[in-house]
Amino acid sequence: MNHQTRFKRLAIHRSQQRPLRYGVAYSKYGSLLVLVICLLWPAALAQADSPTLDQNKPLIYTVQTGDTLIFIALKYNLNLADIALANHLRNPGLILPGQQLILPGASSLSNPESAERIGEQLHTVQAGETIGSIANSYYATPADVIALNRLDNPDLLQVGQILKVPVIQPPLSEPLVWPFTGVSLSEPTIIQGRTLVARVSLAGEATVVGDFEGQPIFFYHSSGADYWGLVAIHALIEPNVYQLHLTATMSDGQIYSHAENVKVMEGPYDSEAILLDGSRAELLQTELIKEEREKLAALWSQITPRPLWNGPFWFPIAEEAPRVTSAFGTRRSYNDSSDLSFHAGTDFGGGVGEPIYAPAGGIVVLAEPLMVRGNAVLIDHGMGLFSGYWHQSKIIVTPGQHMEPGDLIGYEGDTGLVTGPHLHWEFRLNGIAVDPLQWTRESIP
Ligand SMILES: [Zn+2]
Missing domain, CATH: 2.70.70.10 (Glucose Permease (Domain IIA))
Structure with missing residues (x-):
């Protein structure tokens, strides 16, 4: 293997007009920039395989790596036994990635993961605003605003331009119900790329697990009734309101769940385009x-x-x-x-x-x-x-x-x-x- 391979020529141009801040040497007149940088990046955030919802057809869900039946049931507000019955599952603990499941009763639900849209209003573009920042302030996604206004070039906003924006009701966190006696987040509103701490208190001995957008969350039993777990907020997750699903299995085998809202805002990250x-x-x-x-x-x-x-x-x-x-x-x-x-x-x-x-x-x-x-x-x-x-x-x-x-x-x-x-x-x-x-x-x- 060639461990000493170097990137010799990188041409780079910035998508923003700010000066390059870090580690970049460039000749004053040349267009070729040499960038001292390491080219490590994870693959782009995989698009979640979110099933489309139709009023008449039952929802068919394709099991993803890491899914468990309880996570799927929580995600779609369904009863685990109903899913097992509808799919003739003898052992609900045994589902495999790629397996298709019928989700009975899920067809009439709106997407439980996102906020509910209840209307439209107008927004006048201010200096410095972007589609992302405007969408953020209305709990909407940039795609929502682009689609609503049929924008061909969302990067070309003009100050004073009037845009339609959705009126969205963020889903409310559920009230706490026994055995959950306390649930708190280190940052109920958090920016992309950060670590979130979730704390859970329970009445009685239990095992707690969580699920955040397919990310299984492990909880540590810190003392008495208290548990905590760490949630990674992906640096490219779409700004929106998401739910952290919590499941407590009590010592008698009974399972209880709770969902807590997490609002994710865009992070203050630079961007750059690189030509290899x-x-x-x-x-x-x-x-x-x-x-x-x-x-x-x-x-x-x-x-x-x-x-x-x-x-x-x-x-x-x-x-x-x-x-x-x-x-x-x-x-x-x-x-x-x-x-x-x-x-x-x-x-x-x-x-x-x-x-x-x-x-x-x-x-x-x-x-x-x-x-x-x-x-x-x-x-x-x-x-x-x-x-x-x-x-x-x-x-x-x-x-x-x-x-x-x-x-x-x-x-x-x-x-x-x-x-x-x-x-x-x-x-x-x-x-x-x-x-x-x-x-x-x-x-x-
Ligand atoms: Zn690096």
Whole structure:
């Protein structure tokens, strides 16, 4: 494998007129920019396979990876026994991805995941507004506003232009019913890319699980009646009101559920368009890269059911004021493709040989050279949270090793697909990339 491959030529143009803030050197007159950046991004957010609803036909639902019957029942406000009966399921615990299920009675429901539309009103475009910001302030999606106004070019809004916007009633969180005695969210309104903490109190001994847009949420029994879990808010999730579904299984086997609203707002992320030459673009599609991603995904899907960290995370490099050269969440589009991706980590500048330290307690689950990510280390912090350290010049740790904050992991380098030495620091929560810097500023949970 070619660990030293570099991106030599990258032409970049910005979709916004702001000056480039991070790590970009360019010649004053040339149009060719050389970008010191690491090209790591998760695939664009897979479009959820949301079934369309028809008044007359029963809803047919295709089981997704990670689905359980109870999640499907909760999602569509249905009774688990009714679904099992309608589909002749002898064992409701055994459903398989790709299997089609009839959801009896779901046809008359509006989409339970989204807010309800009850009318239209007019909005006058103000300076600085975008379709996204306007949609956000009305609990609508940009697609709603574009469709309602038949906008051919939604990027060309004019101040004073009058737009129709939907009047939407956000769904109300359900009132708490026994055995739920308390449910709270660290941020009921949260921006894309952040980590949300959900706290649940229950009357009696129980097991709690959650589901947020197909993301299974593991809950930790912290004390007495109290449980907490971590929810990753995807950096590209459509701003909207979503529901966090909670299921408590009591010691007598009885199952209770509750749904709590989470309003997601657009994150303050920059965007950039990147042109890759043909051979590079091709390289990024190879089987090897897919294998590498799958290898990591298999590791971060293994949940250690307790937190191994304590308090805020330290920075992974020793500098007093670490120099961030590329921020988490920056939207990227490649070669005019409409697929949107984003920068899945925080890049730190520095130089080859700069020591890298563990930011918190955890267990090393991967320490080896990878094609794209170079010399890579992945640390399991428990509760579905993992931190990754890519492009190192040298790795010091081995898999299975327990880490305390400040323990040496390895040294900064330029291995893998990079244009220059840097540390790409990536956090995965339930497999979803979240902003690492939130974890250095806040003591989670
Ligand atoms: Zn990076």
